[in-house]
Each structure stands twice: as C-alpha cells, then as structure tokens.
Amino acid sequence: MISVCRLEDLPAGESVRVDTTPPVAVFNADGELFAVDDTCSHQDASLSEGWLEGCLIECPLHAATFDLRTGHPTCLPARRPVRTHQVYVEDGMVLVSLATAEEGSAA
C-alpha cells in the first residue's frame, strides 16, 4: 500500500503523480478516486498532466483517451489499456494498492 497524499490535497478535477516504478496517476473524478499507470500506453506522456472529464482522461500529448474505471482506451491513437490500481481513503489519507502486472491489465 502506497501513501499518496491527504484527501484534501486532491480536490475534484485534480490529479497527482506517484513516483513508483512505473509511476502511477491518481485522479479525483468529481469525488470518486481512481488510479492508473501514469504513462500513456501509446507513447511517453504523463496522464496525470492530461485533461480530466468525468471518468475519462485525455493524454496531453496525442489526445488518446482512457476510461479510468477500466483503463481501456476509448479512442486512438492508444490501442492498449493502462493498468488500473485500487484506491483507498484511510484517516483522510489517499492510499493506492498497486496491481500486479496481470491483475491490473483490465482484460
């Protein structure tokens, strides 16, 4: 379990990048928290710097869009999903439980 930040430091519409290997992006999508691999499955770009709209995150480089609930791309140029991770809030802290390579791949 990785401690990310305090919940109040991640208001709705915001995101934070966690420096794990590989890095993880945590989003507050209108009150619901999601975590996915931060690096776009298309090319090297940080999804935490992307455009968040509802449960969709748009990559800041080529506008590939992913559904944060499943990690699946909803449009080109991305063709592969990003891994999703479990997010918890405990005592006001946002925590992420990293998925293994297999379980996060949202088949």
Place this chain on the structure above:
Amino acid sequence: MSAATGDRMRAVTVVGASLAGLYAARELRAQGFDGRLVVVGAEPHQPYDRPPLSKDFLTGGTDEGGLALTDPEETADLDAEWILGVRARALDARGRTVVLDDGRTLPSDGVVIATGASARRLPGPALAGVHTLRTLDDARALRAALVRGPRRVVVIGGGFIGAETASSCAALGHDVTVVEAAPVPLAAQLGAEPAQACARLHASAGTRLLTGVGVTALRGASRGPAAAAHITSVELTDRRVLPADLVIVGIGATPRTDWLAGSPLSLDDGVLCDDGCVTALPHVVAVGDVARPGGVRAEHWTSATQQPRVAVRNLLAGRTVETARPLPYFWSDQYGARVQFAGRRREGDTVRLVEGSLEAPDEGFLAVYERAGRTVAALAVGRTRPFMKLRRTLMAAWAADPAGEPVAI
C-alpha cells in the same frame, strides 16, 4: 452512395501506408465502406509511427516493435489488401486507375492520396556518412552509424527534425554541431524571441549551434582504393570548415506529388484540395503531409490523424459535406524538454510570458501569442499541464471562429 458516380463505391485505393493512409483505411471501414480496400505503400514496412524515429528510436529507448501503428488483429479486421514496397507511378486522367511501379493497375471508384513527403537532400554527389531522417530505413542506418562509437556529427538545419536528432546524438555522447541558415532556428514557426529561447536548449547539452550560416559543400574522401567516398567535412558560407564523421541533413521535406504529374489534380506544394480534403475530382481526396486543404499544408502528426475522418466522409458522399480546420498543434521532444505549440501565430502577434523564463528554457516556460487582445496561440516548454488547459481554450475559440480573426470591437 456516391452522388458523383451514381452508384455504390466498390473499390477504394489508399495510396500511402503511413499514419494518414492507415487512418483513412480505418475511417473507410468505420464509416461503412465494405468494398475492396487496397492500401499501397512505397516502403516495405507495415504502418509505423515516425515521430519516435528522431527521438527514442535513435537513442535506443524504443525498438521497432514500439513503432507499430497497428497489430495483426486490427490488420485482419480492416480486411484490406496491402501492397507494400511498391510505389504508385500514376493516376490516370479520370482519376479512376492507380498505376503502380511494377506495372500493376488498380481500378478505383475512390482514391485517397496519402503519399506524404520525402526528405529534402543537398545537391551534389552522394557521400557515405551523409544521412537524412524520414523513414524507418533512414533511422536504422543512422542508428547503426551512431552506435559505432563517438563521432563528430554535423546536423544541417535547426528545425524540429534537426534539433531532435542533435539532441539524440548528444544524448548518445557524440560531439554535435548544428548549422542553421536563418539567424534563429524555428523563428518562422515560433516567433523570434520564443524561438531564441528554444535554441538555448542546444547549449544545455553541449551542442554547438551556428546560425545565419549556410552550407556551400560537403567534402569527402575515399578510405581505400575501392571504398566509396565518405564525408570528411562541411564547408560553410563564411569559409569555416567543420570536420565531420557523420552529417545529418534536416532541411525539410517535399510533398510526394511527382507521381500525380499526369493527373488532372492541381499540384502546388502538395495536392490542392478544399477544406474537406476533396481535390478537383470529387472521388479523389488527399490527407496528411501531401495534402494542402484550404491552401494550408501542415506536416503535423495531428493533421494526419484528424483529416482522414472528414476526407473519407466526403469521399463516400461524393461531394464535400463536411469541412474541418482543426487547430494546428505540434510537439517536439529535445534535450529532455517537451516543446508544445498550438494555434496559428502571425508576424506581429504579441508574445506574453505566462510562466518561467525565456532565459532558462531548460527549466520550462509557457508563453501565449496575443492579437487584438485575444490569445491566438500558445507555446510550452516543459509545461504540459497548463498548456493542455490553454490548448482546450484555444480549441473552443477556434471552433467558434475558425478564421481566427480577432473580433472587431
């Protein structure tokens, strides 16, 4: 389906198997075309992404598998006939037959022209050690030369390809000099001051940048009696001579329209077409680097991915039913900095710095271009997040007023 032909399109030929050609093939199927789909590519490779060639591919961060734009599953779904490693030689006078270099002819009810552009070369005899960087084969050859140990590299041209290639060569430990004819590289794209700031990135990695100087000759010598002449130096207009083991020529690209010379299409720095990518013939559309829709040819990755949707819609409709002038957007990665630009700037726009400093571009900056009190373009170096917001704002404004003219008050 087609008003022009009076019946259904049964065969469409896409000439060009790179980004724009692949996107056109996808759009044809996505928009319901179920006839014979032939994709012709001059290169022997399946569609691959070119932007990484000057960056991660050159430095070894990405292999050829990482460049693939499609996979076997999608290729099977597209149900297209791929003719790769063969150039198109001609389009007949009615625009109904594509003739290939090997003599084959492809009868076509519709044609998508996506032949792209080819790297411009310097005149003079060919010398070993002189490279261009446009295709996968170019990049393979350059990468092979760069992994053989430290070299004195001269990059001719300080545009995006030149700057990215210089950055990759510097990252690989080579001694790099960039020669740029203009006083400031990229000034036409970015404006003098922001371009000057981007040019400072070269120094951050020890790359020498020589500006306002042209190349008069590439000099070579044979390394043995039977060996081909190899580059030894680059002579400049100010009489300086730069010793060189390796030269990369990055002086732009020419749209591949030579094969269309005998066709009725209008050619002038690309295939002229309307805002819907439709050429003089309603069943022939053009997309990507070779296309000049609405008089503007943009060698941008984003254009190549956005134009095919509209072009294919119009092709299948038999006339222009939709136009698109997407907000120009391009990016470049050099010296660890991500450069992003969106919008359409003009000479005379006011540049306003929003974040960072033009003096220290390696720490990043964000600038906007203003005209008559309106923001018309934005440039970011290492400021992806705020740039994204600005780009969205610009896209909304652009959609409301694609001419981009300041509103009279």
